[in-house]
Amino acid sequence: MNSSSRLACCRWVTAGLVCAAFGWGTALAAERPLTDDHRYKRDPVFVDAGTLIFVLQARPEQLQLVRLKLVSGKQQPVHKDETRSELEPAVSRDGRYLAFLQSRTAASVGMVIEDTREQKTAEIPPASGFSGMRSPAFTPGGKRVLYVFAEGGRQKVFSCNIQAGDRKVLVDVAGICNWPSVSADGRYLLFGSTRDGNYEIYRARANDGSEIQRLTRHRAQDVRPRFSPDGRRVVFVSNRDGNREIYVMDADGSNVKRITEHPERDDYPAWHPDGKRIVYVSERKGRFDLWLRDVP
Numbered sequence: 001m002n003s004s005s006r007l008a009c010c011r012w013v014t015a016g017l018v019c020a021a022f023g024w025g026t027a028l029a030a031e032r033p034l035t036d037d038h039r040y041k042r043d044p045v046f047v048d049a050g051t052l053i054f055v056l057q058a059r060p061e062q063l064q065l066v067r068l069k070l071v072s073g074k075q076q077p078v079h080k081d082e083t084r085s086e087l088e089p090a091v092s093r094d095g096r097y098l099a100f101l102q103s104r105t106a107a108s109v110g111m112v113i114e115d116t117r118e119q120k121t122a123e124i125p126p127a128s129g130f131s132g133m134r135s136p137a138f139t140p141g142g143k144r145v146l147y148v149f150a151e152g153g154r155q156k157v158f159s160c161n162i163q164a165g166d167r168k169v170l171v172d173v174a175g176i177c178n179w180p181s182v183s184a185d186g187r188y189l190l191f192g193s194t195r196d197g198n199y200e201i202y203r204a205r206a207n208d209g210s211e212i213q214r215l216t217r218h219r220a221q222d223v224r225p226r227f228s229p230d231g232r233r234v235v236f237v238s239n240r241d242g243n244r245e246i247y248v249m250d251a252d253g254s255n256v257k258r259i260t261e262h263p264e265r266d267d268y269p270a271w272h273p274d275g276k277r278i279v280y281v282s283e284r285k286g287r288f289d290l291w292l293r294d295v296p
Helices: 003-022
Strands: 031-033 041-048 051-059 062-069 075-077 086-091 097-105 106-116 122-124 133-136 144-151 154-161 169-170 178-180 188-193 200-205 222-227 231-237 245-250 266-271 277-284 287-294
Touching: 041 086, 041 277, 041 287, 051 086, 062 086, 086 133, 097 133, 106 133, 106 144, 133 178, 144 178, 154 178, 169 178, 169 188, 188 222, 200 222, 222 266, 231 266, 245 266
Parallel strands: 041 266, 178 222
Antiparallel strands: 031 287, 041 051, 051 062, 062 075, 086 097, 097 106, 106 122, 133 144, 144 154, 154 169, 178 188, 188 200, 222 231, 231 245, 266 277, 277 287
């Protein structure tokens, strides 16, 4: 571990000691670094309580899926012989299925759905020209994958089965939709949209995209929403306080709280399976690392 990560760990331990000494309980949230190589990263997602997958810039021209063990810190490529860029991983709740985007050319991206148990894959190839899917996410039962795709002048929310068939449009509204997330009970669909001018966060019925309700109202960008494992809270990213920071709110849009505070960017949050912590990418002086943080 290098000096910057040692300093971060000291800050985490010191915060805990101060809380204990003054009886503050969880007034200061514990945080700790998970990586210290400072290479460009994005899109972390948990496979289980002790393992996550994230995207690493392995070479200047390639983004690579990497598996990280939290206890040991061991990292290894998910697809070690792959030379194409892969990004935006999503994992089914049972850990069996992995969905991700894979580059086809510099201008097009396909979506791959991998059965890690049977070692089988299905895919939706990109359409002609500059196109591609974005933001895959599984339904709670792992039977369908949601994603967004630009079609007819709008970026819509679609769903398909795990064989990449039975494609259906769930949300088709003006503007750009992105980052679908389904609640644990399967009732609600969360997504970001520019339908009202800038990126805000919305909730709809997950089965058909009806009853759309706006959850955030701010002149700044509110992006990358994700339901907590129990479906009661939402983590998201916003630049409402000057730069990209991480916030949480209740599932109905109330009780918004800022979680991170730093002059540089904190981004790409994902819930730990226990629903009490998040992993995120933190940028410090142009260096990128994964951090794990308690959510009060």
